[in-house]
Amino acid sequence: MINANKKRLRRTMMFLNAQKPGLIKDPYIYRPDSIMLDLEDAVAENQKDAARFSLYHALKEINYRGCERVVRINGLDTPYWEEDIHCAVAGGCDAIRIPKTECALDVQRVEAVVEECEKQYGIPEGHTLIMAAIESARGVMKALEICESSERMFGIALSGGDYTKDLQTHITGTGLELMGARQNMIIAARAAGVQCFDTVYTNLDDMEGFRRDVDTIHLMGFDGKSIINPRQIGIVHEIFTPTQKDIIFAEKVVKEIDEKKALGIGVFTVDGKMIDIAFYDGAKRTIDLAKASGVYKGDL
Ligand SMILES: CC(C)(COP(=O)(O)OP(=O)(O)OC[C@H]1O[C@@H](n2cnc3c(N)ncnc32)[C@H](O)[C@@H]1OP(=O)(O)O)[C@@H](O)C(=O)NCCC(=O)NCCSC(=O)C[C@@](O)(CC(=O)O)C(=O)O
Ligand SMILES: [Mg+2]
Secondary structure, eight states: OOOGGGGOOOSEEEEEETTOHHHHSSGGGGOOSEEEEESSTTSOGGGHHHHHHHHHHHHHHOOOTTOEEEEEOOOTTSSOHHHHHHHHHHHTOSEEEESSOOSHHHHHHHHHHHHHHHHHTTOOTTOSEEEEEEOSHHHHHTHHHHHTSOTTEEEEEEOHHHHHHHTTOOOOSSSGGGHHHHHHHHHHHHHHTOEEEEOOOOOTTOHHHHHHHHHHHHHHTOOEEEESSGGGHHHHHHHHSOOHHHHHHHHHHHHHHHHHHHTTOOOEEETTEEEOGGGHHHHHHHHHHHHHTTOOOSOO
């Protein structure tokens, strides 16, 4: 019953305030992989109704041209989250982002309302996916159970602002304070077979720092990053899209492993590097990512 979009390409997931017509009318022109229409912290407390109204009409009326539409609902400790889900599901959103997720039960409470809403608004069962933002020490410690909490779960995301507040530190720009959470979350996500996304980088005047941050999380194995501004898209896509050199090497690895296997040879070299069966999945993943990113020109 659950849809195939769980594994889609999500290098960039761009936040925007669901209440701002100037932002929600055409964010697809910047070509992020996903947009995250925010009902939570970007929306002032006395504007929640107005934001929901604007969100519902945007989802209904605007053709986002294949860009995934995720709605960040308010926290489960507020009076808003259930109505947020009603609006988002009735509008036909692709996914719900749960903020400040602390345990599997949080996800299951959201899932129950999503299920009810899909029935009520005639949305195909299983259409609405779920992702969970982890924003506390407790959430990080429960990352694996959160990843495994629902069939609808496609990924977890670190939310560094609230997380560092909970840790009684702050964002330094070095990534030092996020290291443990990042490592724990990527391990949990991989163990559960879901995607993992890094937190926003809030200094829009420091593009060099942003590039270093994206390089780090790319090397750590993340699938992508939450972003706040279209100016951040190019750098993330550049770093997360395989280069032609990577693709050609991956093709050689896949072809050579297939050929050598038939000849009963287990270990050999490609371009001077030792290759065996352990490299097969990684090479396949590079090719799949190249295909999903629209840069693949080969025949595999
Ligand atoms: C920061 C700023 C005000 C700067 O505006 P500025 O106007 O100065 O930017 P400019 O670059 O000059 O804009 C050039 C052109 O792009 C358009 N444009 C800009 N941003 C766009 C966008 N996002 N989407 C579509 N379009 C956009 C703009 O309209 C203009 O269009 P035009 O006039 O036509 O040329 C703006 O970007 C913005 O609002 N960002 C989103 C902020 C937000 O949602 N925060 C909440 C989520 S984080 C959080 O809650 C913390 C967290 O929870 C995180 C976690 O969970 O990870 C945790 O705990 O850490
Ligand atoms: Mg937050």
